[in-house]
Each structure stands twice: as C-alpha cells, then as structure tokens.
Amino acid sequence: MSRWMRIRSQMTGALVIVSVGLLLRTVGVAHLYQFALNPFRTFETSLVELVSLTGWASAIVIAGYWFSRRGLRPDQLWRIATWCLVTMGLMTAFVGYILVDVSLGGGWLPDPRFTLLLGANVGAGVGIALGWQRVRAIETAKRRERRETQTELLERQTRVLSHLNRHLRHHVLDTVTVVDGYTDLLSPHIDDDGRRYLTPIRERNARTVDLLANVDALVDALGTPASLVTRDLSLVLHAEVSAARQAHPQATFDVDVPTGVVVRADDLLDIVVANLVQNALVHNGSDHPHVSVRLDDDDTRVRLTVTDDGPGIPQSVRETFGHVDGVPETTDDTGLGLYLASVVAQRYGSELTFSAEDDGGAAVGFTLQRVAPAPWTTTPSTQLMDRPQPTAGESRRRPAEDDEADSAISSPLQR
Missing domain, CATH: 3.30.565.10 (Histidine kinase-like ATPase, C-terminal domain)
Structure with a gap:
C-alpha cells in the first residue's frame, strides 16, 4: 500500500495534465463528429478544426507523459499542472467573454463552440509551458544558492587549510633546524664509527624539507588560478x-x-x-x-x-x-x-x-x-x-618564501 501511495503521489500531477489533454481531445472529437454531417461545412474547414483541436490536445497528453518520465518531484509536477488548469480556465473565460460580447453586439461568429474549445486547448498548452519555465527557474535559483553556499564553504576550508599548512610548515621546519643544529654540535663529540649514524638523520631532514616544499607547491597549484x-x-x-x-x-x-x-x-x-x-x-x-x-x-x-x-x-x-x-x-x-x-x-x-x-x-x-x-x-x-646551485638538502622554495620562512623560524640554538 505504501508503494502504491508513493507512486500515486509522484504521478498525480502528470496524470492531471494527461487527463486534461484526453478530456480536451474527447470533447474536440465529439464536436467535430456532431458537425460532420452538416452539408454547409466544407472539407477544408473540418480539416483545420480537426488538426487544431486534436493537435493541441495530443501535445498536452504527450507533455504530461514526458513530465512523468523526467523524474520530477511531486511538487514540481503539481506546479506545472496548476499552471495548466489556471491558464486554461482564464483563457476559456476570456474567449467566452469575447464571444458573449460579440453576440450581444449583434456580431456573427461561424463556430463559437470551436472557438471556445480552441481557447481552452491553447490556454492549457501555454500554462504547461509557463509552469515548466517556472519550475526550471526555481531549480536554477536553488542550484545557484547551493553553489554560492558551497563556494563560501570551500573558501572557508581553503583559508583554514592554508593557515594550518603555514602553521605546520613553520613548526616542522623549526624542528628540522633544531635537529640539524644539535647534529652539528654532536658531531665533534663522537668518534668516526658513531658519526656515520648522523648521516641518515641529515638525509631524512633534507627529505622532510623537500617534502614540505612539494606540499606548499601543491597547495599553490590546487588553490590558486x-x-x-x-x-x-x-x-x-x-x-x-x-x-x-x-x-x-x-x-x-x-x-x-x-x-x-x-x-x-x-x-x-x-x-x-x-x-x-x-x-x-x-x-x-x-x-x-x-x-x-x-x-x-x-x-x-x-x-x-x-x-x-x-x-x-x-x-x-x-x-x-x-x-x-x-x-x-x-x-x-x-x-x-x-x-x-x-x-x-x-x-x-x-x-x-x-x-x-x-x-x-x-x-x-x-x-x-x-x-x-x-x-x-x-x-x-x-x-x-x-x-651557485642548491645542494641536495636545500629547500626549493621561492625567494619571497625563503625570506618569510627564515624570519618566522628561529632555532633554540640561535637564541
């Protein structure tokens, strides 16, 4: 039962549109059949009325089926159906008012019923088009709002990550400088056999500096045009x-x-x-x-x-x-x-x-x-x-960044 209710809630708006098209088509065919035996009606007149009424009605039925296959939400389908019904009613009332006014004024119309049916068909079709445009405009505005919200969120995250990157880079480089300094101080106090263990420390520090330079460059490449x-x-x-x-x-x-x-x-x-x-x-x-x-x-x-x-x-x-x-x-x-x-x-x-x-x-x-x-x-x-060429352990930062990093990092050995 719940599945049927869900399907019905999704299809109600589309079914209303299809029903309107079928109703207009049925009334139009009945009207044409009623006047088919009229000897004063020409074949050309009947053909024009047939194409006009059944064409608009068929287009409305096809539009309702197309909307049902578009995966629109129930509120969107109902919005289009509401525009269809309201515009059809307004157009029918307007055409009816014109017909009454012409009739009271002594004017003559060849087929008032056909004119009224055509007005209803045109009103329903125009209402569907206006409703669809309104749905698209609302969705476009919502997407624009979501994009703006996501952009603000991404900009905020970028600022936070950039701050954390600078903070982490400062402290890691400070630690590397301290390790290098103490390694240089320790080197004269150990023998040659122990001094060889200092080489991996220096190499690891050099790789850490290069890694930070890569991270900094990657942040620039991804975050700036x-x-x-x-x-x-x-x-x-x-x-x-x-x-x-x-x-x-x-x-x-x-x-x-x-x-x-x-x-x-x-x-x-x-x-x-x-x-x-x-x-x-x-x-x-x-x-x-x-x-x-x-x-x-x-x-x-x-x-x-x-x-x-x-x-x-x-x-x-x-x-x-x-x-x-x-x-x-x-x-x-x-x-x-x-x-x-x-x-x-x-x-x-x-x-x-x-x-x-x-x-x-x-x-x-x-x-x-x-x-x-x-x-x-x-x-x-x-x-x-x-x-002068950089050595293996030197960072490949740009000159402006070197000045900033050197001024921001101070080793305890230099204090």
Whole structure:
C-alpha cells in the first residue's frame, strides 16, 4: 500500500495534465463528429478544426507523459499542472467573454463552440509551458544558492587549510633546524664509527624539507588560478641537472637541451622539473643511475621528457597520477612529487604521460606552450656553471618564501 501511495503521489500531477489533454481531445472529437454531417461545412474547414483541436490536445497528453518520465518531484509536477488548469480556465473565460460580447453586439461568429474549445486547448498548452519555465527557474535559483553556499564553504576550508599548512610548515621546519643544529654540535663529540649514524638523520631532514616544499607547491597549484608568464626552460633544466649532479656524483646524465627555449609557465616549473629528475635518481635502484633529459620542440609546443634506467613505474601508479582528480595512495614523497607534476602539467594545459623504455626504465614527460624568446631572456647555458646551485638538502622554495620562512623560524640554538 505504501508503494502504491508513493507512486500515486509522484504521478498525480502528470496524470492531471494527461487527463486534461484526453478530456480536451474527447470533447474536440465529439464536436467535430456532431458537425460532420452538416452539408454547409466544407472539407477544408473540418480539416483545420480537426488538426487544431486534436493537435493541441495530443501535445498536452504527450507533455504530461514526458513530465512523468523526467523524474520530477511531486511538487514540481503539481506546479506545472496548476499552471495548466489556471491558464486554461482564464483563457476559456476570456474567449467566452469575447464571444458573449460579440453576440450581444449583434456580431456573427461561424463556430463559437470551436472557438471556445480552441481557447481552452491553447490556454492549457501555454500554462504547461509557463509552469515548466517556472519550475526550471526555481531549480536554477536553488542550484545557484547551493553553489554560492558551497563556494563560501570551500573558501572557508581553503583559508583554514592554508593557515594550518603555514602553521605546520613553520613548526616542522623549526624542528628540522633544531635537529640539524644539535647534529652539528654532536658531531665533534663522537668518534668516526658513531658519526656515520648522523648521516641518515641529515638525509631524512633534507627529505622532510623537500617534502614540505612539494606540499606548499601543491597547495599553490590546487588553490590558486594559473598565471603563466614567459620562462626560459633551458635555464631551468640546466640548473636542476647541475644541482642533481652535485647531489648524486655517481649518476650519469644525458642532457639534450638547446639554449633559449622559452615557454609559458609559472614559478612551479622549477619544482616540477626537480621532482622528475629526483624521482628518476632516487628510485632508480642502481648504484650508478643514468638519467636522460630531452626537449623535443616545434614552432608552438615543447615536450620535456625525463628518462631513467630504473625498474619503471607500475601501471596502477600511472593511472592514478595521470589524472588531476586522482589522489595518490602512496605515503612517501615520491608519490607526492609525481602527483604535483601531474597537477602542474594540467595547469599548463598538458597531461603527464608515462611510457616504458625497451631496455628498462621509464620515461615521464609533458608538453608546454612555446613562445618566441625576447633578446633579454636568452642566456647561454654555460653561464649556469657560474651560478651557485642548491645542494641536495636545500629547500626549493621561492625567494619571497625563503625570506618569510627564515624570519618566522628561529632555532633554540640561535637564541
């Protein structure tokens, strides 16, 4: 019984509309049948009346059935049915008033009954159209209100998460600074055999700083719109490869990067390139890893590819990092680095791609939009050797963030 009541409550409005259409169609057919034997009526007149009355009535029946299949709520169906009934009544009353006025004035109408039926059909059809538009307008307003509410909630959550990120970043970096300081103080007081245990501490601290830099960059990439400027990709690649050479002297690099390649990017480009190169080195599995950095460019696009000779990337990981909505399930900084690269690639209008090499290893890359370099933006890559390069443990924060972080963090050793 409850199921029948539920179905009836959902179909009542649609049944009212269908019933109105069937009623108008029945009355119209009866009217036409009554005058079918009239010898003074022409075939053309009867055909026009047939098409007019049955056409409108059939359209009303079809509209009621269509609404029943749209999955509308009962209140929405009743709203449309109410508009149909009210408008049909008003139109019928208006046409009836005109007919009475013409009749009292001595005028002549060829078929008052047909005119009245046609007015009722037109009124019902117009009422259905107005009711449907009203339902859509109400739903649009509700969706807009929900979007505004969700936007306000997301903005509030973003502000809270941004504050927590800065707070956590401050305290973690403060802790890392303290650990590094005490490690340096402890080093002269232990022998060579014990000093080797300090190396994992320093390496873990360096990875923690890099991880925080990735998280900070990921928050920027997800929370702020892209503001792309011209960047010299050649300078960025040579700088990151030079830093990787200093941090991993046992590795070999094959760099095929021409000078003066300028692209549309932002300040996240450095972090993405550093992540791709570091992932190729750290997770290579070989004592002497080999990494290849290559640029394939044409007049409009530049493709950056970083290739290694390691064990490769599993298919499940590729599918996760190939989409910006896919959050990595891994908990280490490698997964976060690839996810950051995927997000930034889509930020640049591209997609992070993975491919397996024939002799083992993996190739990871994405494309960027190339622009014509200005005379003052092209710097020979040989000048990069004279620039101070970051070491393996240094954070890759932007200069403005370095100043802010240095002023906000004070080690107990410095107090």
